[in-house]
Amino acid sequence: MLVDYNNINIPHFMDSKFFEATFKNGFPGKLIKVKNIFFTMGPKLGENYVSHIYRADATYNDGESEDKTISLIIKSLPEGELGAHFGEMGLFTRERDIYIHFLPKVERLLNGVTIAPRFLYYTEQPMETLVFVDVSPLGYVLADRVRGLDEKHCRLVFEKLAEFHAASMVLAKEQPKEIGEKFNEDRLIDEQKVMGNMFNQNFTHFAKVVETWPGFKDTSEKLRRFISTIPQNMAKWCGPADKEIKVLAHNDLWVNNILFKYKDGEPVDLYFIDFQASVYSSPGIDFTHFLYTSPQFDILDQKRDLLIEGYYKSFKATLENLGYSPIPTLENILEEIEKRETVGFIWAVVKLFLICMDPSECGENSLENLNDKDKGEKIREIGMSTKRFVSTMQYVLRRMEKIGVLK
Structure with a gap:
């Protein structure tokens, strides 16, 4: 050879x-x-x-x-x-x-x-x-992370995610040790510990940026109080809970972990990749992680409810086809999403500024550079000043205030 x-x-x-x-x-x-x-x-x-x-x-x-x-x-x-x-x-x-x-x-x-x-x-x-x-020869490629995903991409994501979640519920019921016990530890909590310095720098810089936005001075103070609570609450916010609907969550669901296939310029299928953080936990983890990192802002702002309804339609139909009962209601799913809003908020602060940056500006976005004081600050300044980042994070901050995450 x-x-x-x-x-x-x-x-x-x-x-x-x-x-x-x-x-x-x-x-x-x-x-x-x-x-x-x-x-x-x-x-x-x-x-x-x-x-x-x-x-x-x-x-x-x-x-x-x-x-x-x-x-x-x-x-x-x-x-x-x-x-x-x-x-x-x-x-x-x-x-x-x-x-x-x-x-x-x-x-x-x-x-x-x-x-x-x-x-x-x-x-x-x-x-x-x-x-x-490698599925790229079959036509599966990454979408434009800088621009964000439009409605058709997002609908496709939630339809397949619903099938994935529903099938995992069936398997977990049939084989609780293989699913429920094997994948019940959230590895991203450990990742936060490894990258703790970068987490802190991202949130600290973000609080300074928020303070400059008109009408967000009080919000920046709430954000600083929130930052001080992250270390002791990360496991509670992100890890599995006792009383919740449980699926095998991807747990790192954002645009660069999805490969799309196109026909005549329209997305027709997708593959999920990078399952290294997958955990048996709430479906809300995948929802908020994706919603606050991957759609175009107008889609997040105007189509959020429709996307959730599309997910539920596919989720319910799959569970019915597989003979699973009792099937969670739409209200149950909405409750799971709201309980896990903090997860999406945290990962939006950690990675959205990087997602919104043009590739020509982020060729050196290594963890080493993000942990370097001067280089990291420059990267954050560029990423956190992009239009999409500002619009999305203002939406997210208002949402966090509304549901009591920021007090």
Whole structure:
């Protein structure tokens, strides 16, 4: 087997043995001969914070036909202290378990509805690494995160999310230990601890920005009081609760974790990716995380209720088709969303300013730079002055005051 690194800085362990193991695991029962690997992409700065992403094309023969080519996405932990922290948090093992033990069952329940790209391989040594089929050759691509998602994109997201959530409820009822106990720990709470300095800097800078907005001086004071309560309340706000509707929540649902397929310029299907934070908890976690980071502002402002109703229609229909009862009411779902508003608020402050920045302005948005006082302040100044960020966060702040999150 020839492995061509294409002058890209590729980890040394991604060699012929690595790819032989990938195909052996990903195509069980088949005698696969991998002929060559050609890397086409290395890590891209400013887009991935928890992992390094590589892309490679593989030519192989399965003994049944002529040579075939498949594109692979390879996802590995970053090196150094940060990668060690994320490894201790178990982010990659959580994602591995979702792909191996959960998603195949969900897709069977949904009669072949595909939730995510195909998983091929996981290895722990020398560095935690996951390999997936690259679905970009099939037409699945990221949407424009800077502009935000329009109504058609958002409706599609909530329809498939509803199917995903509903199927997880059925599985959890049938196999409570496999779902309820296996995925009941929220890994993003640990991520907040690892990135605590960046969290604090984001909120502190945001409070200064809010103070400059006409009519928001009192709000900035409320925000500062809220900041002081984050460390002791993060687990309560974001983690699973005893009395709530429970689904397997994606728990990191924003525009860059969704791949869309288009026909004649319109979105017709999607895959969710990056399940490393998934948790058995309230569906409200996914709602507020997505609503406050990913739609265009006009959609959030004017279509919020319609999107929730669209979700519920799909959610209810899926549960009925799967014979689940009792089915939660729309009012139940609305209560779950309101109880988890704080989750969306926190992640909007943490990441929306980065989402709204043009890629040409955020090529160096690494965690290291965001934690650097001067570089981080410059990034925050740019991101928190964008029109979409300001409009969205003014909406969110008013919402937080209305429901009592900010007092």
